[in-house]
Amino acid sequence: MVELRRIWASRRLIRMKLPFPFFYVLAMLLIPSGCATPLRKIDTARNAFAAGDLDTSHTTFAELTKSRRKFADAAELDLAMVELAQGDARSAEQRLRKLRDQFDALPSVAPVSEVTSIITDDTARVFRPAGYEQVMIRTMLAVCSLATDGSDAESYALQAAMKQNDLAADAEKQGIENASASYQPIAFAPYIRGILREATHHDYDDAAKAYTLVSAVQPSFTAANRDIERASFGSHSSPGNGVLYVIGCVGRGPVLHEVEAPTTTSAMQIASAILNNQNNNDEGQSGEAISLPNIAAVKVPAVYTPTSNVIAIGVRADGVAIGVTETLTHVGELAAKQNAAEMPWTIARAVLRRTAKEAAVATAGNQLGLAGTAGSLFHFAAASAWSSTEHADTRCWGLLPREIQVLRAELPVGEYDIGLSSLGQSGHEIGSGRTKRVTMVDGRNQYIIAIAPDEAVYLAR
Numbered sequence: 001m002v003e004l005r006r007i008w009a010s011r012r013l014i015r016m017k018l019p020f021p022f023f024y025v026l027a028m029l030l031i032p033s034g035c036a037t038p039l040r041k042i043d044t045a046r047n048a049f050a051a052g053d054l055d056t057s058h059t060t061f062a063e064l065t066k067s068r069r070k071f072a073d074a075a076e077l078d079l080a081m082v083e084l085a086q087g088d089a090r091s092a093e094q095r096l097r098k099l100r101d102q103f104d105a106l107p108s109v110a111p112v113s114e115v116t117s118i119i120t121d122d123t124a125r126v127f128r129p130a131g132y133e134q135v136m137i138r139t140m141l142a143v144c145s146l147a148t149d150g151s152d153a154e155s156y157a158l159q160a161a162m163k164q165n166d167l168a169a170d171a172e173k174q175g176i177e178n179a180s181a182s183y184q185p186i187a188f189a190p191y192i193r194g195i196l197r198e199a200t201h202h203d204y205d206d207a208a209k210a211y212t213l214v215s216a217v218q219p220s221f222t223a224a225n226r227d228i229e230r231a232s233f234g235s236h237s238s239p240g241n242g243v244l245y246v247i248g249c250v251g252r253g254p255v256l257h258e259v260e261a262p263t264t265t266s267a268m269q270i271a272s273a274i275l276n277n278q279n280n281n282d283e284g285q286s287g288e289a290i291s292l293p294n295i296a297a298v299k300v301p302a303v304y305t306p307t308s309n310v311i312a313i314g315v316r317a318d319g320v321a322i323g324v325t326e327t328l329t330h331v332g333e334l335a336a337k338q339n340a341a342e343m344p345w346t347i348a349r350a351v352l353r354r355t356a357k358e359a360a361v362a363t364a365g366n367q368l369g370l371a372g373t374a375g376s377l378f379h380f381a382a383a384s385a386w387s388s389t390e391h392a393d394t395r396c397w398g399l400l401p402r403e404i405q406v407l408r409a410e411l412p413v414g415e416y417d418i419g420l421s422s423l424g425q426s427g428h429e430i431g432s433g434r435t436k437r438v439t440m441v442d443g444r445n446q447y448i449i450a451i452a453p454d455e456a457v458y459l460a461r
Helices: 002-009 011-017 021-030 036-051 054-067 069-085 089-104 111-119 131-147 153-174 188-198 204-217 223-232 265-283 331-367 372-388
Strands: 241-252 255-262 297-304 312-317 320-324 326-330 401-412 414-423 429-440 445-452 458-460
Touching: 036 054, 036 069, 054 069, 069 089, 069 131, 069 445, 069 458, 089 131, 131 153, 131 188, 131 241, 131 331, 131 445, 131 458, 153 188, 153 331, 188 204, 188 223, 188 326, 188 401, 204 223, 223 401, 241 312, 241 414, 241 429, 255 331, 265 331, 297 331, 312 401, 320 401, 326 331, 331 401, 401 414, 414 445, 429 445, 429 458
Parallel strands: 241 445
Antiparallel strands: 241 401, 255 297, 312 320, 312 414, 326 401, 414 429, 445 458
């Protein structure tokens, strides 16, 4: 609410900067957005990642991080996933830590970019990750840590849980409907705590509590019942066995695409309340209510999950099948729920931007002395043309997985060739798969991080 009020209030800067709005409108219509080429490159890099061409994906994202600031931060998130898939978990962790701190340090509103976004569209704003992306930054940091020494994995998982709790609290304050359902805790965070507490061989009570939370949040994760039972009896593993955890980043994850959204009643009420509240503040007293223009639809970003053939990862030890990964956290559903919950506010923002443009066009008409039919025609033509140049902000972390899946398997001590393959809809192996040599140690955990966006499987090291 506060952000939208500041955005609407910044329209005053437009009037100060644009003494001749008409000519500025014409200029804006003639200047191309320049977004098409980077967006095509991003799509190419993401498709290459899914197809198994990491070199092309890495090169393209690396170029984008250095070229256009508008797309650099989103491309850098994707680049971290490519680094993880290439087996460079430490570089991925360092990159994600830097981005986490950078995003956390952003001011609530950046005045210059906000004013520019009213004149153009939201692609002019400083890139801010969506709520689910902020949670996933911390989640993937935990994954990166497990791929190396695991020393910070529990801390990162706790940060992910805390960020999700903060988002839920903010949503409640904003009055977002069903905030508790849209921002419910993610199962990944307590699961990581559970397996790490259990690995101490003495914090079993903490582990059992963590697994109980996992079961409550993700009841479809059937392995949690076995985890609760095992931890309740204070047993990490059978004597002479170690435990292998395969953590899979499975499927192509959520991305944003532009859609035309109808201006719902709730969105218009939000926009009207902000507009009139700010108008009263500008006048210093209660004034006449401002009417919103007749806007039927606006361009907004919506969540879309690209299709991929993989449904899980099959795991073999020395050629013998030992299990299939099971969904722990569905990232695509998490993104879709939060996007839908915030949609009235997203639409309201677009409505306020359109209202500011309508006001600027009206001012231009008055300055040009246009009235009557000529004024109406000018207003309609200029406002329509200006609004047609708008694009929804579809910058996002596009290489997140559709799901985070897990398999726990006990194996006797010794060395094993662990084979991992993508499994298709029929449950059969697709693609060529990958193999990793693992040494199982009595009473110890071993972790394999597998990334399977489609048929290709990548192993983090």
